[in-house]
Amino acid sequence: MTACPRENSGELAVFEQIMAQYERRVFRIALRLLNNPQDAQDAAQEVFLKLYKKLASLDETQGYEPWLFRVTVNVCRDIGRRRRRSVGIAEVADLVAPHPGAEHDAQRAEQREIVRRGLSRLGEKERAALVLRDVEGLSTREVASILGSSENTVRSQICSARLKLREFTGRLMMRRRS
Amino acid sequence: MSCAKFETDIALYAGDDLPAGKRSRIEAHLAACADCRALAEDLRTNQALLGDLRDEPIEESMVAQVRRRVMAKVSPAPRRPARLYWKLALAAALILVAVLVWPRRQVKPVRVAHVERHIAPPQIAPAAQVSIRPVRHRIIRRRPRTPASPPGPPLLVQFVTENPNIVIYWLVDQKQGD
Numbered sequence: 001m002t003a004c005p006r007e008n009s010g011e012l013a014v015f016e017q018i019m020a021q022y023e024r025r026v027f028r029i030a031l032r033l034l035n036n037p038q039d040a041q042d043a044a045q046e047v048f049l050k051l052y053k054k055l056a057s058l059d060e061t062q063g064y065e066p067w068l069f070r071v072t073v074n075v076c077r078d079i080g081r082r083r084r085r086s087v088g089i090a091e092v093a094d095l096v097a098p099h100p101g102a103e104h105d106a107q108r109a110e111q112r113e114i115v116r117r118g119l120s121r122l123g124e125k126e127r128a129a130l131v132l133r134d135v136e137g138l139s140t141r142e143v144a145s146i147l148g149s150s151e152n153t154v155r156s157q158i159c160s161a162r163l164k165l166r167e168f169t170g171r172l173m174m175r176r177r178s
Numbered sequence: 179m180s181c182a183k184f185e186t187d188i189a190l191y192a193g194d195d196l197p198a199g200k201r202s203r204i205e206a207h208l209a210a211c212a213d214c215r216a217l218a219e220d221l222r223t224n225q226a227l228l229g230d231l232r233d234e235p236i237e238e239s240m241v242a243q244v245r246r247r248v249m250a251k252v253s254p255a256p257r258r259p260a261r262l263y264w265k266l267a268l269a270a271a272l273i274l275v276a277v278l279v280w281p282r283r284q285v286k287p288v289r290v291a292h293v294e295r296h297i298a299p300p301q302i303a304p305a306a307q308v309s310i311r312p313v314r315h316r317i318i319r320r321r322p323r324t325p326a327s328p329p330g331p332p333l334l335v336q337f338v339t340e341n342p343n344i345v346i347y348w349l350v351d352q353k354q355g356d
Binding site: 028108119170 | 190223229237240241248
């Protein structure tokens with residue numbers, strides 16, 4: 001995909017500013033949804049190229065976040081369907097930068113690893129709802145707006161996802177303890 | 179588990195997604211049910227672990243790579259060299275066309291043959307009821323043959339018949355060496 005270059009350097013500066021503000025969150029959401037760093041990079045790139053094309057028509061008073069997250073979820077869904085591949089959790093774990101002094105609690109690190117793995121086992125819609133609600137901390141209403149669903153549907157997806165994740169983590173924890 | 183009907187609400191309660199009206203009912207049940215308390219505790223632990231994922235630092239090099247790729251596509255490319263190439267190509271094409279067309283537009287001098295032969299009178303059909311004498315011809319314009327001299331204009335030969343209304347003109351090209 002090639003973007004049409006614009007002469008308006010002011011617009012480019014605004015775009016750079018928005019990108020600097022949201023690039024980590026967009027990349028992180030893509031990483032949690034796709035579970036693959038290269039796919040997450042491709043998704044983030046596509047999202048920001050779409051933003052660049054749409055920038056002039058977006059209402060900045062509404063904020064760019066809902067639009068960016070909606071496009072991120074859609075792009076990740078398309079990429080996920082296109083590639084249909086599942087990457088081991090180790091690959092994603094490698095991507096997390098070393099956190100000096102933060103991994104003293106080995107049990108907590110292990111639990112986080114299990115949750116990450118459990119997240120990748122969820123279905124597409126449930127995973128998107130849970131990532132936006134419980135990882136990104138958006139409200140149910142915001143998640144519903146991003147996913148284009150009703151709040152009740154989102155609540156149902158979140159509820160189901162949490163219970164599946166609990167079942168998965170409980171089973172794995174019990175296996176490791178025994 | 180006999181409390182299956184509470185599971186959904188407990189999953190929502192753990193993430194503060196339960197409406198206030200239902201919260202007190204769930205809290206009363208949790209106070210009386212150890213299994214559901216364990217479930218709620220597991221769900222809260224997972225909530226905290228999911229929150230940890232949000233706080234995990236992202237590998238900056240991955241994000242920076244995305245930024246570079248996006249900016250490379252949206253930044254206006256330097257156009258001057260491209261325009262210069264087009265101008266040079268256009269000029270070269272015009273020169274080529276001029277070179278190819280120019281010789282064709284030059285008018286070559288007409289070389290006129292020097293005629294010295296007598297031409298037999300034309301045969302006129304008897305049906306024409308015209309009495310014809312042997313045709314006499316005269317050379318209206320004639321140039322002396324000079325091998326080294328440049329070719330002159332075409333040679334005009336006039337044939338006169340007995341009928342004054344019939345005059346035959348013969349325009350002869352002069353061939354080189356004639």
